[in-house]
Amino acid sequence: MAVSVSDAEVDAKINEWLRFDKNEQTRGEILRLVEAKNVNELRSRLCNRMAFGTAGLRARMGAGYSMMNDLTIIQTAQGLAKYLLKTCEGVKKKGIVIGYDARHNSQKWGQISAGVMLNEGIPVYLFSSITPTPFVPYSVVKYGCSCGVMVTASHNPKEDNGYKVYWENGAQIIPPHDKGISTSIIENLTPLDASWVIDSVLTNPLLKDPLAETSAAYFEDVKSLCHHRDLNMKTSLKFTYTAMHGVGYSFAQESFKSFGFQPLIPVELQVVPDPEFPTVKFPNPEEGKSALDLSIKTANENDSTVILANDPDADRLAVAEKLPSGDWHVFTGNEVGALLGWWSWHSFQLKHPEIPGSEVYMLASTVSSKILKTIATSERFNFEETLTGFKWMGNKAVDLMKEGKKVLFAFEEAIGFMCGTEVLDKDGVSALSVIAELAVWLVEKNSTLKQQLDSIYQTYGLHISNNSYFICHHQPTIDGMFNRLRNFEGTNTYPKSCGPFSIKYVRDLTTGFDNERPGNQAVLPTSKSSQMITFTFDNGCIATMRTSGTEPKIKYYTEICGKTGASREDVTSELNSLVDNLIEHFMQPNVNKLIARSG
Known part of the structure; x- marks a missing residue:
């Protein structure tokens, strides 16, 4: 018997669903919506497809x-x-x-x-x-x-x-x-x-x-990323670990074992996989201290100075370190990328002095810090920028490997890191052992991760980032904001300034426009199905605004790159001022339908 809510399109989809679906729970959900005559919800669920x-x-x-x-x-x-x-x-x-x-x-x-x-x-x-x-x-x-x-x-x-x-x-x-x-x-x-x-x-x-065979082979291959097993075996440094109620705990412990470390100190309440994620509002270590409260508590109770955190499927890694003041510094993805990139090059040089930098590559996405580009220019190896997402970096690594090139490292600011090429995607299981070995090596030199990060910026120039997002569930608002930027002072004209900050170049990877390139044609692939515009300012700042492929977010990424001769405070103040203007002039006209900004 046909079911009807007196809407022809919706009725057709209801009856198709009930004909197709053999799961009583989801059939029941649809039938309850039919009984309630909730046509809008039925239309949302049945007339739209993922x-x-x-x-x-x-x-x-x-x-x-x-x-x-x-x-x-x-x-x-x-x-x-x-x-x-x-x-x-x-x-x-x-x-x-x-x-x-x-x-x-x-x-x-x-x-x-x-x-x-x-x-x-x-x-x-x-x-x-x-x-x-x-x-x-x-x-x-x-x-x-x-x-x-x-x-x-x-x-x-x-x-x-x-x-x-x-x-x-x-x-x-x-x-x-x-x-x-x-x-x-x-x-x-x-x-x-x-x-x-x-x-x-x-x-x-x-x-x-394939579980047993894959696990054995993977952890054997991970050993190729270990360079100081002797130091790892004897270190007094203690590492605290959280799996965020996900799959990572046993695999993280095995990764640590393959590097010669003593076992990780677990955050007990977050070790057992639990799909309800009971102790965290969002199971995302990228959220910073708000997601690491139990980790910090566990670390303080165990005299541990470094926290390592995987997300629930263990492909991302967050890192935090206790400062001499007793406070904890939660490293951003860009900061961890700087540390792992520097360490990858340092370790490779020592192990393979015969291989010239011209044969070596590192990768990062276009919304990530340009620190690897700066290091590559100084150290004379190669850097390649890709579109957002590890799908682009993984495939670029494949192309380079086919040419006989060595890809050492790739990263994205959303705490995704690819150390080596055994896994052609972000991998938090191997990355946590690599960053731990760097921490141990630094302890031997009376240094810390934070001090090494400062040293990298001192050597290669400050790279200061300010990234965040707005949540927006209203697609016309999103489209309107980006279309306004493409017709800022008339049809097909982009902004020439943002408040007091002059714009040097504009790259639009939705339309393929890039006025830094010959013929104003972008080099990176374009996609009309997603929104992404990058502004390069006269003061050396790069700002990208884009939509998320997996979440209802409008994200912005800003960075002042390679600043020398200025204090961190002054550079940070300059960047924050630019972000305020970016929001006021480019996003604020649409902000009435945006939920509060993150952070």
């Missing part, structure tokens, strides 16, 4: 095509399977890797995805337990698979989940594969009856569990 982008999906869990649930996972997996069969020669021999985190439904959706692949005759390496996200891209390369899937929403709130896809090179998907998979999903929306059956997945002869 966009497949940013290397996959990420959304709230619940009933409807705009949410993560059994049906949308089946549809996604069916589309991905058909795309693999169409584009990947030998996929029925090479197979696919599937991993999952500790969030609600992650394991089930990993098994559903495995079942869909197995039904198509595609072999599956399905992890038998929760794993860090970096294990999936690592395994794709290790086993020579055609693809990898990680069911995770990383550091998002507990209500969310996601579906992250890697290609056969071990890097996150980029065009044309993202669009190709998206199209294939739309072409395969009708769920096959067999796609709902997961009881026989674990006994299928085409299924293998």
Whole structure:
């Protein structure tokens, strides 16, 4: 019997959903909304579909095509399977890797995805337990698979989940594969009856569990990043660790063991994986001290001076250090990037003096600090800037490796770090041991991470950042703000100043405009589906405004680069003044529909 709420479009989608969905819980959600005649909510859930982008999906869990649930996972997996069969020669021999985190439904959706692949005759390496996200891209390369899937929403709130896809090179998907998979999903929306059956997945002869073998190989390979095992084994430095209720604890301990360290001091209340994230408002160590309260308490109680924190899927790393005053300095992603970049170059030079800098590369995204570029110019190795996201850095690293180049390090300001190229994505499990070894090496020289950071800036020039965001759920407001900037003083004209600060160059990676380049054509790839404009000011400041691919945010990133001869206080004051003007002149006209600024 057809169900109706007297709206033709919505009615059609309701009945399609009830015909497709075999999960009684999500069917019940839709039926309750029908009973309540909540047409607006039904339209939101059923007449809109999650966009497949940013290397996959990420959304709230619940009933409807705009949410993560059994049906949308089946549809996604069916589309991905058909795309693999169409584009990947030998996929029925090479197979696919599937991993999952500790969030609600992650394991089930990993098994559903495995079942869909197995039904198509595609072999599956399905992890038998929760794993860090970096294990999936690592395994794709290790086993020579055609693809990898990680069911995770990383550091998002507990209500969310996601579906992250890697290609056969071990890097996150980029065009044309993202669009190709998206199209294939739309072409395969009708769920096959067999796609709902997961009881026989674990006994299928085409299924293998790679957990033990992958773990052993990964931690053996991680040892290549260790240069001072003797110091690590005897250090008195104590490290406190939090997994943020995620998957990281046992893997972080094993990473530490592979470097020769004594075990990490755990934040006990956050060690056991818990999809409810009961002790943190947001399970994101990037939030700073507000997310590290229990870590600081644990560290103080155990005479520990360094805190290491992974996000729930352990691909990101936050670092904090106790200062002589007793206060804690929580390093920004840009600061950790400066430390790890300097350390990577220092260690490589000592180990491989025969390899010239012309063969060596480091990478960072366009919204991250330009400190690596400054160091590279001074030390005569190479630096490459990419678009935002590790999918771009991972694929760029692949291209450079094919040319025989050595990629030492890549980072993004959102506490994502890729040390070496064993994992072609951000990896908080290996990065925490690398930064710990730097801390130990510095102790031997009567120094600290904070002092070394100051030394880097003293040597190469100050790089001061001021990054934050506004939350906005109203897409017309977002589009209006960026369109205003593109027609600031008439059609197709960009601002020439921001308050008292003169603008030298404008780069718009939504439209492809860049007046620093010949013909005003941007070099980096452009995307009309996302908003991103960068302003270079006469005073050396670079400011980027962009939308997020996974969250309802308008983000801004600002930095004054390589300032010499000025105090940190004066440079910081100058940057803060510029940010105030950026908000007032470029964002404030639209701020009435924006929720309060972060931080």
